[in-house]
Amino acid sequence: MECTIDWGGPEGMLFVARTGSGHVAAMDGAPDGGGHNLAPRPMEMLLSGAGGCAAYDVVLILKRGRHAVTGCQVKLTAERAETDPKVFTKIHFAFAVAGKALPAAAVERAVQLSHEKYCSASAMLAKTAAITHSVTITDA
Structure with missing residues (x-):
């Protein structure tokens, strides 16, 4: 099993996971932690x-x-x-x-x-x- 996590960049704390089975999931942080609340923690x-x-x-x-x-x-x-x-x-x-x-x-x-x-x-x-x-x- 494997997955790759990519950071969305310096404007926030958005991360995109790409799984070995070919699926994509987003994760983000709370605004007080630098995120924009765009996805689950x-x-x-x-x-x-x-x-x-x-x-x-x-x-x-x-x-x-x-x-x-x-x-x-x-x-x-x-x-x-x-x-x-x-x-x-x-x-x-x-x-x-x-x-x-x-x-x-x-x-x-x-x-x-x-x-x-x-x-x-x-x-x-x-x-x-x-x-x-x-x-x-x-x-x-």
């Missing part, structure tokens, strides 16, 4: 990546179990250390999963498997952050 991207990784796992596990999953949202809330490096110290994953007659045990198991076995991003972040999760299931 790098740490927001890191948190988003963990959420995407976990949601991907949950949907895939449920589909492989032949459950009729129709929606999956995960909202992450995080706290960071007050001193540099300002690592994440707490992260909560709030899953909202929808489907037709989804067994609660299957959804909980999918979330557990993601956090304990499959999600590489969560595994790395768990080195500095206490990770918790909650699950809400709706019939859809």
Whole structure:
């Protein structure tokens, strides 16, 4: 896996990431840090990546179990250390999963498997952050 990050220049703190899979993502800083608030912060991207990784796992596990999953949202809330490096110290994953007659045990198991076995991003972040999760299931 690889990616290249290019700085947008001396007028700000805009960075453009080009991934090995051929995609582009922008990152920027807050105005008080020299940025122009044109894109997510790098740490927001890191948190988003963990959420995407976990949601991907949950949907895939449920589909492989032949459950009729129709929606999956995960909202992450995080706290960071007050001193540099300002690592994440707490992260909560709030899953909202929808489907037709989804067994609660299957959804909980999918979330557990993601956090304990499959999600590489969560595994790395768990080195500095206490990770918790909650699950809400709706019939859809």
